[in-house]
Amino acid sequence: MVKVIVCIKQVPMASELPWDAQSGTLRRDLAEGMMNPACKHALEAALTMKHQQGGHVTAITMGPPMAEEILREAIAMGADRCLMLSDPAMAGSDTTVTSSTLARAIEIFCSDFDLILTGCHTTDSETAQVGPQLAEELDIPVVAYVDEMEINDRVIRVQRFSDNFLETLEVDLPCLLTVNTRHFTPRYIPLSGLQDAFGEVNILSVSAADLGIDPSSVGIEGSPTKILEVFTPLAEKKNIVLKGAPKKIVEELFDRFDTKISGIIKKDIKREGR
Ligand SMILES: Cc1cc2nc3c(=O)[nH]c(=O)nc-3n(C[C@H](O)[C@H](O)[C@H](O)COP(=O)(O)OP(=O)(O)OC[C@H]3O[C@@H](n4cnc5c(N)ncnc54)[C@H](O)[C@@H]3O)c2cc1C
Known part of the structure; x- marks a missing residue:
């Protein structure tokens, strides 16, 4: 039995990226959203582990209310339950605050996890920081850019390419892996999955107050990263x-x-x- 948490983020469709130049953030409310591609691979890996080992998958996202769409998509693919961290106070959180908020939610609502999977990076901010920072917050080992994984008892064996070397590593559970996009091709959603996603779904909505977080310690105010300027570089x-x-x-x-x-x-x- 393996209890897997998968962190997924909604990103704007590549074709539309409305930008608020004043605050330096994306106007997600104006863009069509989709599940970040790397997160889909992480979800597929989570579902594969569940089917091999038994257990369950919890999908978590932190974002504006419309991000609930990707949790329903996760349920359609086979996730068992979801956490939706959403609060106007969290808007504009940088990666540090996103990681600490996700960690707090995991500690409160699903602290008995065996494995946390994240995508390797997103297509909008693309920092690749949230996975490793979340592991640091929870004080668990992390391996980034994992291609393959296999659980044996309380140990997970992973493979990844690093500096052109194929590395095989063994890590004790619980741990966090960031999943590459080379393997774990996301499955097609079955019709029965659609029915699950549009019916009564197991999504727990969580606010800053539910996490015991002071609103001023999250969002733009609580984030140490300040965006000074956003511009389109001129290619000469x-x-x-x-x-x-x-x-x-x-x-x-x-x-x-x-x-x-x-x-x-x-x-x-x-x-x-x-
Ligand atoms: C109300 C609200 C508004 C927000 N508005 C914005 C915004 O305008 N622009 C923006 O980029 N972000 C926004 N966020 C989300 C958050 O600030 C970003 O997710 C965070 O900065 C991640 O940075 P990144 O994309 O570089 O992640 P990376 O480190 O590149 O992501 C790597 C992996 O970490 C995981 N991950 C990253 N972010 C999240 C998340 N939010 N939830 C669950 N898993 C995650 C995923 O598995 C992802 O594949 C908002 C959040 C809230 C609550």
């Missing part, structure tokens, strides 16, 4: 025409781009000579 291209004899052109090319060329041919052309 410059066309340079090299002129002269072929030998001169090649020499100039190497002078201008020796670092890039060395990287491509994997030789230090400055040191080894041309």
